[in-house]
Amino acid sequence: MIEIRQFPARDDNYAVLIHDTASGATASIDAPEEDAILDALEETGWRLTDIFVTHHHYDHVEAVAALKERFGVRVVASAHDAERGRVPLVDRGVVDGEHVFLGATRIDVIAVPGHTLGHVAYHIPSAHALFAGDTLFALGCGRLFEGTAGEMWASLKKLRALPSETLVYCGHEYTQGNARFALTVEPGNAALAARARAVEAARDEGLPTVPSKLVEEIVTNPFLRADVTSVKAALGMLDASDEAVFAEIRERKNRF
């Protein structure tokens, strides 16, 4: 069995520990902040054995070196980022479709270029959990720092195809702003309006909005809905390609 502990780090990052109860192995998804991760390890009594890095941005890898020195952990990251030295101290470079194990728990690697070219997501089928980094956010998606809109759209479609009950863990608490933007794309989406109200209420109480269920994202997240006819119609893009509609939504968000 897998236990998952999510906690805030830095300003608006989320850090996550995943713990394989049978073996005791414990992985950190990314390493945003050493102190926050050490506190969570102390509270849980878990010993860190692995770091699974989603992408090379500073706020996801800053504590890799310190945690490796302290615990001698195995560092897993995309082969793309490892080969270019963009993630430090990588022991295992992984590519799309590969599996890594935490104890006996299988974790599937999904390459999701777009936010960065070497970005990977980690999916644990047995726990119905996806660690999407800065690719898929609750009601949003990552900015296109390195990849194209076409690459990001293809990456998001891969994640969308996972089982709908999958819990989506992402790298940041951006949901409130994302909800306000999503309503400008689909003001007539009743499920989105209801979710936006729930998000506002949760944030007013200081509660996290992450993780979310993939099925919720499929019906409310505009970045997963670029191929939905009503979305194309709302944007006046009925004849445009799915990719062009996705690019337009991303552009609008950049200006929002």
Ligand SMILES: [Zn+2]
């Ligand atoms: Zn990032």
